[in-house]
Amino acid sequence: MKNDNNKESINQRNINQENIKKLIDDKFAAVIVWDEKNDNVLTVQKASLVALMKFLKENSYDFLADITAVDYKDKFAVVYQLYQFLNSGHLTVRVELDHDKPQVESMCCLWDAANWLEREILDLMGVEFLNHPDPRRILLNDDFPGHPLRKDYVHEPSKYQGRRSIRK
Secondary structure, three states: OOOHHHHHHHHHHOOOHHHHHHHHHHHHOOOEEEOOOOOOEEEEOHHHHHHHHHHHHHOOOOEEEEEEEEEOOOEEEEEEEEEEOOOOEEEEEEEEEEOOOOEEEOOOOOOOOHHHHHHHHHHHHOOEEEOOOOOOOOOOOOOOOOOOOOOOOOOOOOEEOOEEOOOO
């Protein structure tokens, strides 16, 4: 009696970095751009992010190690670090967002680890993750003004909730 799980694991063993790049190119060539300097970094169009990430998870990129955001003054980039344990593969997926209204779909539907990582980015950078199950601040108080890691954030020395914000 054959097991479907065994068939899946055999297919996953055949997916290495070279094979996955070809699979990604075959399916997403119109919506991705590979980095010229680093062959395991790609940028995907915002509208295709969820489809690409779902495809990667189904093809052995089963670990979301980190999510971060970068403020380039005129745009934001959200950067996902994915790993596959079976073949020790690593892939970096970037998506660029409008600076005036940075929004992207949440990856909580695929990886539970995305929950707190996305909340941290919301809190410190102001990037909104659509369909996030718990879109609250995680590090700063709810009434903290702004998002302190943004390049346009202006820190005004003042008392915050009765505490000094700058030590003397």
